[in-house]
Amino acid sequence: MASTEIIPGIHVIRGKFAGEFGFIASYLIVSEGEALVIDPGTAGDPGDNVVKALKDFGLNQKSDLVGIVCTHGHPDHAGGAGRLRKSTGAPILIHSGDAELLRDPSSFLNERLLMDRAQRLSMKFDKGPLRVNYRGIEPNSFLSNGQQIQVGKLSLRVIHTGGHSAGHCVFYESTEKMLFSGDEVNNFPNEPRKFYVDLSGSIVAKLAALDELSKLDIDYLLPAHDVPALFGDVSLQFEGVRDGVIHLQDTILSHLEARGEADIEQLEFDIRQSRSVPIPVTIDALLATTIRVTLDGLAEAGLVKDLGKGIWVMN
Ligand SMILES: [Zn+2]
Numbered sequence: 001m002a003s004t005e006i007i008p009g010i011h012v013i014r015g016k017f018a019g020e021f022g023f024i025a026s027y028l029i030v031s032e033g034e035a036l037v038i039d040p041g042t043a044g045d046p047g048d049n050v051v052k053a054l055k056d057f058g059l060n061q062k063s064d065l066v067g068i069v070c071t072h073g074h075p076d077h078a079g080g081a082g083r084l085r086k087s088t089g090a091p092i093l094i095h096s097g098d099a100e101l102l103r104d105p106s107s108f109l110n111e112r113l114l115m116d117r118a119q120r121l122s123m124k125f126d127k128g129p130l131r132v133n134y135r136g137i138e139p140n141s142f143l144s145n146g147q148q149i150q151v152g153k154l155s156l157r158v159i160h161t162g163g164h165s166a167g168h169c170v171f172y173e174s175t176e177k178m179l180f181s182g183d184e185v186n187n188f189p190n191e192p193r194k195f196y197v198d199l200s201g202s203i204v205a206k207l208a209a210l211d212e213l214s215k216l217d218i219d220y221l222l223p224a225h226d227v228p229a230l231f232g233d234v235s236l237q238f239e240g241v242r243d244g245v246i247h248l249q250d251t252i253l254s255h256l257e258a259r260g261e262a263d264i265e266q267l268e269f270d271i272r273q274s275r276s277v278p279i280p281v282t283i284d285a286l287l288a289t290t291i292r293v294t295l296d297g298l299a300e301a302g303l304v305k306d307l308g309k310g311i312w313v314m315n
Pocket of ligand 1: 072074164183
């Protein structure tokens with residue numbers, strides 16, 4: 001069986017183990033003969049297993065899948081959307097803030113990550129989950145905050161969070177008390193403090209979203225990476241993510257204070273040296289990008305400023 005039923009009617013379909021990124025998770029919701037996919041995964045994996053799972057449940061892949069919903073447009077979760085639509089005919093839904101990543105997949109490397117040309121080139125040949133190896137497609141419709149997505153007797157409320165990326169949304173189902181949290185809550189396995197954002201993301205929006213989401217009544221937190229946290233107190237997971245964000249902000253401020261002024265490369269060096277922040281290690285660009293977006297957030301709060309030419313100081 002390509003999938004595991006974690007709650008009656010809610011199946012997790014795991015892709016291959018992707019090292020630091022854990023198992024990339026697709027979710028398949030089946031209710032009253034209808035099915036909905038949340039995050040189709042990378043091109044072919046775990047997306048192809050979604051089609052197998054539909055068949056296993058006696059569903060018709062051409063008529064019973066009502067939608068392919070993306071929490072956001074990153075390659076590890078939305079790369080397989082086009083392929084899955086091709087084999088099922090189901091419509092693709094994504095927030096307009098991330099639609100460009102589906103239309104022009106190379107925009108992930110060109111516009112969403114802070115990279116030099118050499119890094120960009122090496123990402124092109126990278127075999128990891130963030131590789132861009134699929135064609136552009138036009139989504140069928142756009143998600144908006146507060147919208148309800150119906151599948152059988154279940155109804156998912158769309159909550160636009162916009163922290164991890166500009167178009168990131170999470171989906172809340174109140175009868176099962178479950179939250180499909182994408183990459184906004186718990187991005188990396190076994191380390192809820194570790195996180196990254198892309199250049200369109202926002203630390204201010206991420207912290208606001210964490211506050212908002214932690215008020216929801218949640219029994220099941222279902223992230224887009226690794227094994228879902230089915231048991232235990234989900235508030236601990238929210239706290240972990242918030243701690244990670246606050247800790248990175250504090251660390252940047254203290255290094256900036258110690259140096260007087262610094263550019264992103266210097267801050268990146270300091271953070272790697274100090275090893276006090278759990279950072280993504282597989283792809284260098286994720287840390288540089290996250291530092292940049294964090295600096296923007298600190299500037300918005302009036303704590304730091306950009307002197308120009310990428311030199312940052314305390315305000
Ligand atoms: Zn992501």
